[in-house]
Amino acid sequence: MCGSTENKSTNDTSRDQPVAPVVSSTTTSNAESNSSTSKLEEELKVASRLRKFSFNDLKMATRNFRPESLLGEGGFGCVFKGWIEENGTAPVKPGTGLTVAVKTLNHDGLQGHKEWLAEVNFLGDLIHPNLVKLIGYCIEDDQRLLVYEFMPRGSLENHLFRRALPLPWAIRMKIALGAAKGLAFLHEEAERPVIYRDFKTSNILLDAEYNAKLSDFGLAKDGPEGDKTHVSTRVMGTYGYAAPEYVMTGHLTSRSDVYSFGVVLLEMLTGRRSMDKNRPNGEHNLVEWARPHLGERRRFYRLIDPRLEGHFSIKGAQKAAQLAAHCLSRDPKVRPLMSEVVEALKPLPNLKDMASSSYYFQTMQAERIGSSPNARNGVRTQQGILSRNGHQQQRSLSIPNGSHASPYHQNQYPYQSPRPNGKP
Structure with a gap:
């Protein structure tokens, strides 16, 4: 619980060993x-x-x-x-x-x-x-x-999943570009390469102009040095965002971050969470649900967040979907460098070929509404369910259970990742 930070007892019963010995906070003088x-x-x-x-x-x-x-x-x-x-x-x-x-x-x-x-x-x-x-x-x-x-607009997660009004397409692409630049700096430009390890929507904060900034470096690791190809570490991160090869082996590379970026880009395209148990069976895991749609034109339109109502660039969305698929490659060596992701994203915020004026898209919309009259309302209801229940992400992949307070209070301003909340 939050409140004054005074008069709280310390309880060093953690599962991890610290970086260096922690001095006991019990003092006698x-x-x-x-x-x-x-x-x-x-x-x-x-x-x-x-x-x-x-x-x-x-x-x-x-x-x-x-x-x-x-x-x-x-x-x-x-x-x-x-x-x-x-x-x-x-x-x-x-x-x-x-x-x-x-x-x-x-x-x-x-x-x-x-x-x-x-x-x-x-x-x-x-x-x-x-x-x-x-x-x-x-x-x-x-x-x-x-x-x-202070970051006045809070987190990307808040804007994508908790607000009544959808985040406009051009702003989504601006945020994606800024976040990609942050990762590219860590991987390729910093004096010592850094693997971020916890890239997700709640860790992308926004200033007044929607410039994206990465926050929460509590899980960051120095990248491999010399002829080493990876860093071996305890598997930590957030379900739905962590690269599969990292989850299986504990081998961490910068390509693990690239995979996480692909998941976030998919969330921005679809308006869906990486993991969502409120969705129908077969749609809980965003990446697995989206994979068949990414490369196929008719299915591709079904990926895009219906709350945008056609107000997105057709060319931009196609390029973003291709980029997400590339980042989500099962073989980490095939994934792009973040500097390549930055170059691919640069033109996207300014594209003006709106889908709403496309005859093909209008036909698709008519088909969709014809086959499911409540489709759009269903999405809005889904957002309402999410808003009431909050999300069920977990920070540490290795902790099987646990019970913690709801990750955010009303203001939803996440300068820190949620812990396991004990929900299945």
């Missing part, structure tokens, strides 16, 4: 407390550009972590809206200074600490327009918090 904090800081390889906040500063910046400041809740902890000095760390009056998102760490043991460290160490070094900016951090005793730039 101020000297020991200071020693704990300094040892924790030694684990950080943070860039000097990050600001170091006191816990009290962040408490005041978020108005004591009050419920009205809550932006979202996920597996990492809760995210609160706050206001700080433009170039400092002191709290300021709401609506002034710099608006930030303050992420708190649930006191749930070693795995949380490991992810917190990964987040600071990766985003402390990585700067790119399509990665969310980490402004600073706080370590005091058992308190660990992160301070990010």
Whole structure:
């Protein structure tokens, strides 16, 4: 549950071992407390550009972590809206200074600490327009918090699956291009290649102009070095997005991220979730349902989100579907590089050949409505079901069960991925 981050007990009974030894948060004196904090800081390889906040500063910046400041809740902890000095760390009056998102760490043991460290160490070094900016951090005793730039439009997941109005086609393609640029930077341009490992709609955040930025680097890994072809790691990620060869072997490569990108592109094309138990049998897994439609013209139109009502580029949708199929190749070596994905996506936001003016598409629509009078209403009802029930994604593929609170509260502002929620 969210609320004040004070007075929470620590409980280090995690299934994972941390990156480095975690110092016990149980302290018997101020000297020991200071020693704990300094040892924790030694684990950080943070860039000097990050600001170091006191816990009290962040408490005041978020108005004591009050419920009205809550932006979202996920597996990492809760995210609160706050206001700080433009170039400092002191709290300021709401609506002034710099608006930030303050992420708190649930006191749930070693795995949380490991992810917190990964987040600071990766985003402390990585700067790119399509990665969310980490402004600073706080370590005091058992308190660990992160301070990010505020992303006013929330997540792609929110816009695709929780809003009444459909996200326009050109904006979908703009978001796809921005997210692809973020992954391409991590794989091919960063000083040390990075595998993101948790690419999905809830981790793509949007600024006021719908520019996409990747958030949540808690599962990111350094890519293979030298003559190594992959990184061997515990299988973690989110059901429906993780590449099949990674799930089966634990061998992680940048092509695992490319597969996840293909899934998200398919979600943007179809308006369907990667995994959706509310769909009819045979349609629960988006990738398996979509595969036969991707390369065939008559079936292809049935892929496109019916809520767009023909307001999409025919050529753009065909190219996006071909690209998704390429990214979703069962053989990882056949998948494109993310830089190639970026080049393929660049023209798509600006194409104007709208399907609604196509005779062929109008005929298809008439056929569809003729065979299923309630087709469009059914989709809207489906969205309503999703909206009420929330989603049933899982972050750790290796955790068979678990019980956690709903991943987000009303504002649906996910700066962190959902944990397993115990639903089948």
